[in-house]
Amino acid sequence: MLGLAWKSLGWFLASVAVALGFLLVPLQVAAERKKLDRTVVEIARAEREIRALETEFDTRASLAQLDKWNAEKLGLVAPSAGQFVADEAALAALEPSAPNGPQLASFVPLAPLSAEGQVAPVTTAVTTTKAAPVAAAPLAVAAVTTTATPVARVQNAVVPTRALIAKAKPTTTSRPAAPVARTAMAAVAPPKPRAAVAMLDRALLDDSMIGDLRSGARAESRSRR
Amino acid sequence: MTTFVARPVPARRGNEQRHALVAVAHVRLMMLMLLIMAGFLLVIGRIAILGILGTPAGAANLAVNPQVRGDILDRNGQPLARTIDAWTIGVRPAQLLGDRQALADSLARIMPGHDSSWYLQRLTMRGKFTYLDKHASPDLVNQIHALGEPGIVFAREPERLYPQSTMAAHVLGYIGPTATDAHIAGRAGIERAFDERLSDPRRRGEPISLSIDARVQAAMESELGRAMTNFKAKAATGVVLDVHTGEIISMVSLPVYNPNKLTGTSSDALRNNVTQSVYELGSTFKPIAIAAAINDGVITDMTRRFDATKPLKVGRFTIHDDRGDPKRWLNIPETLVYSSNVVTAQIADRMGKDRMAAMFTALGFGERPATELRERAGPIWPRYWGRTTVMTTAYGHGIAVTPLHLANAYATLVNGGIYRPTTLLKVAPGAAPKGRRVLTEATSARMRQLLRLVVLLGTGRKGDAVGYRVGGKTGTGEIAGAGGYSRSKNVSTFAAAFPMDAPRYVVVAMLDSPNGTKETYGLTTAAWNAAPVVGRVISRTGALLGVTPDTSRDIDVSQLLPLVWTGEKKPVPTAE
Numbered sequence: 110m111l112g113l114a115w116k117s118l119g120w121f122l123a124s125v126a127v128a129l130g131f132l133l134v135p136l137q138v139a140a141e142r143k144k145l146d147r148t149v150v151e152i153a154r155a156e157r158e159i160r161a162l163e164t165e166f167d168t169r170a171s172l173a174q175l176d177k178w179n180a181e182k183l184g185l186v187a188p189s190a191g192q193f194v195a196d197e198a199a200l201a202a203l204e205p206s207a208p209n210g211p212q213l214a215s216f217v218p219l220a221p222l223s224a225e226g227q228v229a230p231v232t233t234a235v236t237t238t239k240a241a242p243v244a245a246a247p248l249a250v251a252a253v254t255t256t257a258t259p260v261a262r263v264q265n266a267v268v269p270t271r272a273l274i275a276k277a278k279p280t281t282t283s284r285p286a287a288p289v290a291r292t293a294m295a296a297v298a299p300p301k302p303r304a305a306v307a308m309l310d311r312a313l314l315d316d317s318m319i320g321d322l323r324s325g326a327r328a329e330s331r332s333r334r
Numbered sequence: 335m336t337t338f339v340a341r342p343v344p345a346r347r348g349n350e351q352r353h354a355l356v357a358v359a360h361v362r363l364m365m366l367m368l369l370i371m372a373g374f375l376l377v378i379g380r381i382a383i384l385g386i387l388g389t390p391a392g393a394a395n396l397a398v399n400p401q402v403r404g405d406i407l408d409r410n411g412q413p414l415a416r417t418i419d420a421w422t423i424g425v426r427p428a429q430l431l432g433d434r435q436a437l438a439d440s441l442a443r444i445m446p447g448h449d450s451s452w453y454l455q456r457l458t459m460r461g462k463f464t465y466l467d468k469h470a471s472p473d474l475v476n477q478i479h480a481l482g483e484p485g486i487v488f489a490r491e492p493e494r495l496y497p498q499s500t501m502a503a504h505v506l507g508y509i510g511p512t513a514t515d516a517h518i519a520g521r522a523g524i525e526r527a528f529d530e531r532l533s534d535p536r537r538r539g540e541p542i543s544l545s546i547d548a549r550v551q552a553a554m555e556s557e558l559g560r561a562m563t564n565f566k567a568k569a570a571t572g573v574v575l576d577v578h579t580g581e582i583i584s585m586v587s588l589p590v591y592n593p594n595k596l597t598g599t600s601s602d603a604l605r606n607n608v609t610q611s612v613y614e615l616g617s618t619f620k621p622i623a624i625a626a627a628i629n630d631g632v633i634t635d636m637t638r639r640f641d642a643t644k645p646l647k648v649g650r651f652t653i654h655d656d657r658g659d660p661k662r663w664l665n666i667p668e669t670l671v672y673s674s675n676v677v678t679a680q681i682a683d684r685m686g687k688d689r690m691a692a693m694f695t696a697l698g699f700g701e702r703p704a705t706e707l708r709e710r711a712g713p714i715w716p717r718y719w720g721r722t723t724v725m726t727t728a729y730g731h732g733i734a735v736t737p738l739h740l741a742n743a744y745a746t747l748v749n750g751g752i753y754r755p756t757t758l759l760k761v762a763p764g765a766a767p768k769g770r771r772v773l774t775e776a777t778s779a780r781m782r783q784l785l786r787l788v789v790l791l792g793t794g795r796k797g798d799a800v801g802y803r804v805g806g807k808t809g810t811g812e813i814a815g816a817g818g819y820s821r822s823k824n825v826s827t828f829a830a831a832f833p834m835d836a837p838r839y840v841v842v843a844m845l846d847s848p849n850g851t852k853e854t855y856g857l858t859t860a861a862w863n864a865a866p867v868v869g870r871v872i873s874r875t876g877a878l879l880g881v882t883p884d885t886s887r888d889i890d891v892s893q894l895l896p897l898v899w900t901g902e903k904k905p906v907p908t909a910e
Contacts, residue, residue: 161418167497172552187874190801190883 400518401492403532405541408548420493421470430485504606508593543760545581553874565848575840577745579766580754612734616811619730626693629777639663640677671792682728703738704755741842748837751778786834797865799873801883806830808860826860834889843867
């Protein structure tokens, strides 16, 4: 009698467990589905917001508005025929230092090294791909800056300098050699002490940049006239 | 001593009385139960009805709202029209708590579009709800929310927005109700032409890509707008056309309207002058006549000379050249360079009515311009082709077409002689319509040389853009009004193509009734006002369109160059 009671209780408990299990599965599914629906709604909302922001940006930076700003402030003009180069050979043939040569967007002379660098600022735009890494020695710079020197002689001059540097290596500072000169277009300008990056929060384009753009545009339109 | 105080025995009710009370209570309980059941039934019935007949919440709103439409993009994917959720600010006047006058004052301060009396009127009206502002920025909504007035409500509702505001307004069109039809639908431009496609819930997800290039459109609008103000012109139009596909890269009609805000727009501004207005386009027709003559073998020799020493008398008409033009015998290149009416008329006379009309028909001048837009005007075709009509149409008088017709005719002249219908929809690479041949390759090649000569030596000099090898023809048509042609009012047009050694784009600029300025020495001819617009547009957009300027290349005109007499003194191009 007692055994039968235990047995039926066991059956009862087992069936309750199974029923609960069956009940829980759809509940779990419904909860997951609800979460999914919520995510879908969130995605849709985010997409709508992105769209709204994009549209706001487009509206604020509409082409008519940009044109007006350009007319009032920047004065940029379309590039003229002379500012296009046909192919790589023509690009290589460009001579930036020539009196009527192309005007570079910005030219940043070498930042003066610290006292032990002993390198005078070099302002010629000679392509110094070979000499640049060894520019820490005054001799090499002197050899390179004489632009009239035939290439062979320059190389001759550079080779001993290399040897000299190799010898002097243990005694030179650990500071990496700085390139002689570079254009702002080719490489990022060295960080200025006033930390241009930190100013991004305040103004996207700082005054000096706007000024650069304007003076460049003015010089260009003057040369065109 | 003990005293008993006994409670008096209450009078006991009779048995029947009790039974009656119980019965009444039962009846009351039954009624209560019935009421509750009826309530339940009502709720269940309502749920069943909703379940069977109702639609999900918000679905009706989405399906019906006519502001929800597909996007319109330019050829590079830049959105030109889209629907966004914009903030709207409304007011429920009955729920306002604070002082209405003060509230109206602060609203007028935050939203200066209206004065405080307007807002006060809105705040005190009897209705349940009214709008205060649509298209509100989130910032504005925050400011008004900070007023803390519970009667003012905010909602996000779909709104049609044209991010570039007035740019390409005539191409895009607008949506809204009209005076006779309160239904919101596309009422002009692409919005009207593709209304069904844009508002179809199944297809509005995919945007429409136009052939318009927003950058070129903006440059054209800015240059034409400047010329229009400068010369105080009544209207101006501009078209840029891809000569190999018929795609319209830019279509500008000034004055323009703002599709975001139509109130107060004049009917002049609503008209698309590129497709809805017809003009007698003057000397820009001369290359078409010459091309027809070359193509039909009427002119076989470029050196053949015609008499331009004196005005041409035909019946009671006299055809003049301009005073500055050389009074000599002119050959074919000279005819175009000096834009001689007299010689063109003689050539047209030799060609005759049939061949002239056939050429105009082949170029589509007999029908409305080929475009998807519904706003199209038919050309004014001569009713009677007399001998003089043939002569005058050859130099663009007596026949009136839209600027789009002219642009497409020039595309046919320079692209090798194939006529293709113009389109405002982007054409996939290689999917350009085959078109039909109107001119031979040789005629087209000759026309390229002649048009380049006009720019190198003639009236189109100001339309040149260095390195882009522009070729084109100016035209100054007199405006026909009541009592004949007006001497002082004209339509100045410059139709050009570039680069002439392998033409890719046609650019047409037209000014309606320009005035002379000090810089143009008081002249109103196209050489002084329309040609510079084209030159500047080409130098601004040529590189964007994939044409690299190159001063070392040009079309070979050495064959024709010696034929052009440049005179003892260089004649100033005052002509048309």
